[in-house]
Amino acid sequence: MKVARPVRRAATGNGPAATRAPHPWSTQLPRPGDRCEVHHIDQWATGGSTDIDKLTFTCTPNHKLVGKGWQTRKRSDGQTEWIPPPHLDRGAHTNDYHHPERLFDH
DSSP: OOOOTTOOOGGGTTHHHHHTSSSOBOSSSSOBGGGSEEEESSOGGGTOOOOGGGEEEEOHHHHTTBTTTBEEEEOTTSOEEEEOOTTTOOOOOOOOTTOGGGGSOO
């Protein structure tokens, strides 16, 4: 789903679609998508789009980290990476809190 550039709020066109995503959970806190904030992977203020494939869920405290040195990007598998500023980086890892199936061999 694509929404025209002038629209910043994801809820305008993508909110309902986003909460129907396969795993509509914040990767930071255990809450369903309809209780999370929607984050633009490419910051809207700097030209990022409000397209469903460029959005992700987050909690309010973590959403406020963006712009304070934190960055986000989508991996090829659709997962969102939250990249800390260099002075906080302690190595890459994935939060599997909501995906225990990833911890087991198939």
